[in-house]
Amino acid sequence: MDGKATSAEIKEELKAKVEARITKGKKRPHLAAILVGEHGASLTYVNAKVKACAQVGFESSLVRLSEDISEADLLAEVEKLNENPSIDGFIVQLPLPKHVDEQKVIQAIDPSKDVDGFHPENVGRMALGLPAFLPATPAGILELLKRHDIETEGKHCLVLGRSHIVGSPMSILMARNGYPGNATVTIAHSRTKDLPSLSRQADIIIAAVGRPHFLTADMVKEGAVIVDVGIHRIADESKKSGFRLIGDVDYEELESKASAMSPVPGGVGPMTIASLLMNTLQAAEQRD
């Protein structure tokens, strides 16, 4: 399952929708991002989001703030974006510096502009099956499964990891009534016993454990569908950069065993960005 190609396909569709909006005299969707500090990976992620906005014809704004900004000042920046009518949706790139209460900042975001889907009201609406901004990574995985016609109804789906950003919402979304969904879902985590016997029963495995090459061929049954959410840098002298990216799944070992699999890089990552763009268009439509 090529996330890069699928994401490009979605971006083409979004671009056409933006053009149709402009023709009708509507505004371009406008995504803003707050980035605090100089954290390398965060800067990379935010830049990728800004670049993606340009590709589909969205406006974007990047608010860069100093690492030592006070919590109160950061909350004031959030409030400015809440009140700015030209901005349809915005994100606060995580993680935040330790002296800032991350939850407090997330909860300060107007839920109608919370295109990351992290505000409790959006999380609750998702859990209740109400219209909501779905968190970008789980939404991207659903889209990837859908666009590859992966059957999910009645399948046993194993979600590895119970984070608030991926594992937990993923388990809710795969179990709900609809497509993709209607799966029998098992959520496993660090306290799970005898994982291999569980994982060998799964038709679909979503690996979000945060450990390089955690899922190996002996843990998977023939023909399983595998989604890899992990992303890790490992040293590789053969590369110019000195490193390469690998996932939670041992891709090479599983390539011949899985019936479908998402690679790292080029799998879930680009789909996450595509979802963020889809959420931003949805936010713009709701404000029309």
Added chain:
Amino acid sequence: MDGKATSAEIKEELKAKVEARITKGKKRPHLAAILVGEHGASLTYVNAKVKACAQVGFESSLVRLSEDISEADLLAEVEKLNENPSIDGFIVQLPLPKHVDEQKVIQAIDPSKDVDGFHPENVGRMALGLPAFLPATPAGILELLKRHDIETEGKHCLVLGRSHIVGSPMSILMARNGYPGNATVTIAHSRTKDLPSLSRQADIIIAAVGRPHFLTADMVKEGAVIVDVGIHRIADESKKSGFRLIGDVDYEELESKASAMSPVPGGVGPMTIASLLMNTLQAAEQRD
């Protein structure tokens, strides 16, 4: 697992806490309930809640409204309770008449008074592991497991049913990091295939399918812990009332096989009411 006795124990503790509040000059917790129409079971449930309030020294108010009340008028009643400072928490007894949008009414409740835990903000906070009013039935089941020292960490817990009121929150709560919790959780439902082979692997089964005697002995492994959330009236001429209550679990068949089991009646039902009271005390403390 005797829910009636456990609930009585919790009520004694609540009563002592209320008396301690009064001694300190604080107010009695005050629970209000809105009941629309004359639906028999709803009336029974609400009356049981009002009676439970009296037992623990809470104030209670019952707002009875006509079956044909308009949605706007019902929303106005909700607003009155939101604004009434003497009321710490309230519930709107479900189901509501068909002409009323249930979600609209639930979302009109001030989340800080939503002691049923049905508002999206409370559902989201629960999913994110933030302080929240937990929905009464799942919270009651957690309390029942806790007070019977049921080990949950690393156990495989099967939740049968994916309703927003029981199955879905139950699956989230059993998987979270804490006690009770840290279980490997599988959520199964009407689309699940080969349920017996799944259920025979489970250490803990929470049955909330809404089908009388659905769970039978052949579906359960020796020594499993079973929680029965179902409640059904079936005709029984030997009873004065002409009926008796049974659950989703075939209790007699499973009595010798399970290591612990909650009966119907006298299991989850009384625990649900105990949880509602605990939530109401929590609401009162937050308003102190």
